């Protein structure tokens with residue numbers, strides 16, 4: 001496994017460092033990053049939603065996984081996390097071939113994921129919702145809701161900035177805090193790689209900054225984050241590096257500045273969002 005971390009050093013062996021405009025001919029292997037795909041492809045009937053996609057995520061980086069609506073971002077992560085079996089290609093996690101592995105096994109191995117649309121249990125408080133994720137096999141058992149798990153859930157609520165709100169019911173939370181709750185729930189499985197799905201959708205500038213600060217702190221504590229979004233605003237100031245896809249294929253890869261200035265990316269976004 002590569003020991004590279006941070007900024008623009010994370011391209012695979014065939015992708016020259018610092019080069020935006022990643023090509024589909026890049027070939028990756030199990031040791032190129034903490035999470036690696038090679039030739040990942042997903043077809044739905046005649047539609048190729050993910051098309052020969054290869055990329056590597058380096059340990060302790062914040063990688064932006066960006067693309068316009070319908071580009072194939074969710075499908076890529078559904079293939080990685082075992083929601084769909086890929087039609088073709090390989091996924092490695094920590095050097096191990098995990099292609100098609102069910103997500104609960106990935107979670108056991110240290111991967112977690114937040115969902116853009118998620119539904120906390122409305123009849124449980126914030127801290128109880130986090131606590132339940134600590135004991136996934138004891139969902140409705142009181143035995144799992146005591147002692148150590150309670151203390152850990154409180155700690156996690158504080159960690160994600162919900163220390164003041166942990167005894168509220170989820171429907172009393174503003175949207176930004178719901179995202180924090182979703183982060184807390186994901187962190188309850190003690191991941192070292194967190195896939196974050198569109199965290200900034202519907203958030204105001206200050207909320208984006210607050211959430212970015214949290215993700216940066218998590219990275220500084222040793223976590224690797226892949227942040228998926230269709231909108232680059234907010235994201236480019238957070239991430240170390242980005243991969244941009246369109247029509248299921250990688251169209252660019254590089255630092256935020258390289259991505260901002262990449263003509264192909266600007267065209268894919270019709271100019272407006274690439275600023």
Ligand SMILES: Nc1ncnc2c1ncn2[C@@H]1O[C@H](COP(=O)(O)OP(=O)(O)OP(=O)(O)O)[C@@H](O)[C@H]1O
Pocket residue numbers: 044047049067068069070071072073074075076229230
């Ligand atoms: N289960 C499915 N069956 C058929 N087609 C699908 C399925 N899931 C996704 N698609 C199609 O695959 C393509 C990629 O969709 P996907 O949701 O992965 O894009 P996305 O980049 O996540 O978009 P968004 O930013 O809008 O969430 C789209 O054309 C979509 O309609």
